[in-house]
Amino acid sequence: MVFFLLEMIIKYIDRIIKVGAACSLLGTFILVLLVLVIVIYPVQKNCSNDRQDCEYISSAPSILKTVVSPHILVTSLLTIAGGILIFRFGTWYKLKRPNL
Numbered sequence: 001m002v003f004f005l006l007e008m009i010i011k012y013i014d015r016i017i018k019v020g021a022a023c024s025l026l027g028t029f030i031l032v033l034l035v036l037v038i039v040i041y042p043v044q045k046n047c048s049n050d051r052q053d054c055e056y057i058s059s060a061p062s063i064l065k066t067v068v069s070p071h072i073l074v075t076s077l078l079t080i081a082g083g084i085l086i087f088r089f090g091t092w093y094k095l096k097r098p099n100l
Contacts, residue, residue: 009093017090024083030076037067 009016041060047053058068066072 010097013090013094017087017094020083020086020088020090022083023086024080027076027079027081027083030072030079034067034072034076037064041068043068 037058037060041058041064043056043058046055046057058065060068
């Protein structure tokens with residue numbers, strides 16, 4: 001099983017490098033979208049009387065409100081990091097094996 005996986009990596013190393021680059025680009029696109037939504041539609045702070053219970057609400061339309069979330073930020077950063085990891089591994093492996 002491991003030998004088969006390594007053989008596939010050797011055979012498709014250029015595609016693996018391109019997948020890593022595309023994955024990183026997708027994460028960057030999500031991050032830019034998040035920043036644009038936050039800049040265009042600012043987040044409003046609603047506090048109750050005691051000033052300790054505050055709620056942050058985006059003024060974006062309902063479709064874009066789903067973008068303004070800490071989960072989207074984490075997903076974006078992990079996608080960028082994963083893409084860079086795949087890209088770097090692919091280029092390292094390709095340079096390590098000069099006959100590919």
